[in-house]
Amino acid sequence: MNNSLIAQSFQNAKKENRPALLTYTVAGDNTKKKSLEILKSISKYADICELGFPHNTPIADGGQIQTSAYRAIKNGIKINDVFSVVRKFKKFRKNKPIILMGYYNMIYQYDENKFISKCKKSKVDGIIVVDLPYPENKIFASKCKKNKINFIQLISPTTSKSRLKKIVKDSHDMIYYISMLSTTGGKLKVSPKKIIQEYQKIKNQNKSKNVVIGFGITEKTIRSLRKADGLVVGSAICKEITRSIKKRQNTVINVTNIVKKLKNKIQ
Amino acid sequence: MKLKKNIPLIDQHDKYGFWGDKFGGSFIPETLKKPVEDLTDKFKKLRKNKKFIRKRDFYFKNYIGSPTSFIKLENLSKHLGGAQIWAKVVSEANGGAHKIYNATVHALICKAMGKKYIVGDTGAGYAGKMLSMAAKKFGLKCKIFMGAKDIRRQKPNCDAMKKNGAEIVPVYSGSQTLVDAVSECMRYWVSNCDNTHMCVGSTVGPNIFVKICGWSTAQISRELKTQLKKEFKKIPKKIKLINCVGGGSSAYGFWSEFIDYDKKQIELIGVEAGGPKKSKLHAAPLSRNAKIGILHGAASYVCQNNEGQIQETESISAGLDYPGVSPIHCFLKDSKRARYTYATDEAALNAYKMVTKFEKLNPSLEPSHAFAEAIKIAPKLSRDTILIVNSCGDAKKDRDILRERLGKY
Numbered sequence: 001m002n003n004s005l006i007a008q009s010f011q012n013a014k015k016e017n018r019p020a021l022l023t024y025t026v027a028g029d030n031t032k033k034k035s036l037e038i039l040k041s042i043s044k045y046a047d048i049c050e051l052g053f054p055h056n057t058p059i060a061d062g063g064q065i066q067t068s069a070y071r072a073i074k075n076g077i078k079i080n081d082v083f084s085v086v087r088k089f090k091k092f093r094k095n096k097p098i099i100l101m102g103y104y105n106m107i108y109q110y111d112e113n114k115f116i117s118k119c120k121k122s123k124v125d126g127i128i129v130v131d132l133p134y135p136e137n138k139i140f141a142s143k144c145k146k147n148k149i150n151f152i153q154l155i156s157p158t159t160s161k162s163r164l165k166k167i168v169k170d171s172h173d174m175i176y177y178i179s180m181l182s183t184t185g186g187k188l189k190v191s192p193k194k195i196i197q198e199y200q201k202i203k204n205q206n207k208s209k210n211v212v213i214g215f216g217i218t219e220k221t222i223r224s225l226r227k228a229d230g231l232v233v234g235s236a237i238c239k240e241i242t243r244s245i246k247k248r249q250n251t252v253i254n255v256t257n258i259v260k261k262l263k264n265k266i267q
Numbered sequence: 268m269k270l271k272k273n274i275p276l277i278d279q280h281d282k283y284g285f286w287g288d289k290f291g292g293s294f295i296p297e298t299l300k301k302p303v304e305d306l307t308d309k310f311k312k313l314r315k316n317k318k319f320i321r322k323r324d325f326y327f328k329n330y331i332g333s334p335t336s337f338i339k340l341e342n343l344s345k346h347l348g349g350a351q352i353w354a355k356v357v358s359e360a361n362g363g364a365h366k367i368y369n370a371t372v373h374a375l376i377c378k379a380m381g382k383k384y385i386v387g388d389t390g391a392g393y394a395g396k397m398l399s400m401a402a403k404k405f406g407l408k409c410k411i412f413m414g415a416k417d418i419r420r421q422k423p424n425c426d427a428m429k430k431n432g433a434e435i436v437p438v439y440s441g442s443q444t445l446v447d448a449v450s451e452c453m454r455y456w457v458s459n460c461d462n463t464h465m466c467v468g469s470t471v472g473p474n475i476f477v478k479i480c481g482w483s484t485a486q487i488s489r490e491l492k493t494q495l496k497k498e499f500k501k502i503p504k505k506i507k508l509i510n511c512v513g514g515g516s517s518a519y520g521f522w523s524e525f526i527d528y529d530k531k532q533i534e535l536i537g538v539e540a541g542g543p544k545k546s547k548l549h550a551a552p553l554s555r556n557a558k559i560g561i562l563h564g565a566a567s568y569v570c571q572n573n574e575g576q577i578q579e580t581e582s583i584s585a586g587l588d589y590p591g592v593s594p595i596h597c598f599l600k601d602s603k604r605a606r607y608t609y610a611t612d613e614a615a616l617n618a619y620k621m622v623t624k625f626e627k628l629n630p631s632l633e634p635s636h637a638f639a640e641a642i643k644i645a646p647k648l649s650r651d652t653i654l655i656v657n658s659c660g661d662a663k664k665d666r667d668i669l670r671e672r673l674g675k676y
């Protein structure tokens with residue numbers, strides 16, 4: 001998938017000698033309109049925006065992202081709304097890559113093929129499916145590829161070496177390395193040095209793949225991992241949305257400030 | 268969709284873990300791939316290991332108290348007329364329910380894998396109570412995840428868990444019932460799979476957990492087969508095996524030895540939770556035709572909305588109050604080997620009243636659902652029909668609910 005927007009974003013960051021910054025927010029959190037505003041605003045600083053399509057039984061998400069997801073569902077977000085958020089965002093900033101992230105049942109109910117063609121129409125750049133691991137994801141991944149959508153493979157500290165090789169081989173432009181044994185939003189319980197070592201093992205398989213690190217990354221920890229091709233921040237952002245709502249403050253401004261700070265730490 | 272003969276149903280899946288090409292599988296986050304694979308390899312070896320089997324059988328006999336009795340419910344049969352009603356009194360097992368089989372096997376596996384921590388989910392509290400017992404017996408540290416609503420309504424079992432030294436982790440998300448407990452337990456395992464073993468409390472979850480649980484509860488039907496031959500000289504010509512279905516572990520255990528029989532000889536009837544009479548919510552994905560979906564790492568019929576959000580369920584029985592069901596029961600449904608129906612809260616309560624009035628038996632609200640079906644169909648059947656109900660749980664845990672709804676316990 002040469003020259004995908006995702007690949008370009010990594011190249012651009014590399015030119016500036018820094019990792020790409022990836023943000024994660026939940027579509028519809030806390031409303032459809034607000035989540036679009038947040039996305040538009042933070043995309044000034046983020047290189048790639050991950051957008052969650054919320055599920056009410058998320059088996060790999062911690063408290064912060066669960067709260068965002070339940071809030072979005074409660075406020076009525078539907079899959080088609082998620083696509084419309086993407087479409088509107090892409091009209092506003094057409095070169096900023098969007099990666100949809102969620103659980104397989106949502107895709108299964110929508111119908112795999114329909115989901116992918118809707119992604120294509122809405123200009124989605126990539127898809128992460130938390131509970132569709134390799135090799136079960138082979139068919140879905142190749143369907144994505146045919147439609148010029150990046151399917152993003154995940155690798156974790158428990159991934160064996162032989163498995164890692166196969167996953168890297170089957171991956172597209174980007175690979176997501178889960179920093180530690182944890183759901184999203186956990187505290188970083190592994191040293192950055194160790195994480196970078198593991199990250200390097202993936203890079204050693206194929207230097208041309210862009211490998212991002214996620215889970216446990218906050219303002220405090222982001223700088224220590226800046227050797228990576230990209231860094232994902234999710235829970236810290238969702239947490240800020242929750243905090244702002246509670247304090248009746250402007251979520252768009254507060255979240256944007258956080259993303260700006262994150263970006264400054266890795267410049 | 269066809270069943271194979273002479274192969275246990277738990278083993279009739281393809282290399283990706285699917286039964287009948289579409290039920291089951293392992294929809295898990297990458298982090299769990301390795302621990303699930305390790306567990307799969309270990310279980311494959313252990314079940315072929317004679318020493319391990321001897322150990323299992325030793326504990327089944329001396330710790331669980333197998334075999335549980337098989338009795339005729341003379342008074343109830345006489346009262347209803349028609350078919351003979353029998354019960355396999357699995358609630359006699361140590362701890363008061365069939366959940367002890369799966370819990371004991373998981374504790375043995377956990378030991379064999381060299382892990383010191385074990386975690387599990389629970390709804391009615393039996394799976395949790397039994398895991399806490401087994402953990403105590405085998406020297407493991409135990410954590411039980413349980414919905415806050417279930418903690419309130421199944422207090423006696425919570426007391427037992429605490430007495431056994433287990434930590435109960437209350438789950439406040441969603442409907443605060445079993446579905447949320449299983450999710451939270453899986454999340455905990457994602458974060459701690461390096462030193463912790465997970466037990467799933469029923470024949471649900473990723474493929475390997477369905478297999479281990481079914482392999483464990485299958486003891487029930489092995490016993491029943493022997494007992495039938497002893498009681499009737501040979502397997503009778505008209506049998507109906509009636510079992511409640513939450514996740515489906517007791518039903519599978521009750522049926523597994525009899526699946527190869529012709530359904531004209533041995534009919535398998537699963538009874539799900541229909542919920543309150545006037546409620547739209549139910550926990551009956553099989554009998555009320557829910558669509559296939561993915562829940563807790565497996566594809567099965569699941570109560571859900573069009574978007575794929577899992578539906579809240581409602582049932583008087585915490586053990587049956589679950590939106591999904593075992594993939595092997597989906598397979599049994601689609602291959603038409605088993606028939607599934609449901610009983611409402613009210614029907615289960617009435618069945619409880621009737622059974623306890625006529626018999627010295629105290630079935631919990633889960634098997635009361637199965638009794639409701641037996642009571643419904645018995646009068647229409649011939650005298651030589653043998654209806655057997657798996658009385659798989661004791662009602663002590665339901666004390667508060669029964670007192671509230673029936674005015675007495």
Ligand SMILES: Cc1ncc(COP(=O)(O)O)c(C=O)c1O
Nearest residue numbers: 469513514515516517586633660
């Ligand atoms: C006594 C009893 N029966 C039945 C069930 C339902 O589970 P399953 O369908 O796996 O037997 C439970 C679950 O907690 C239970 O405690």
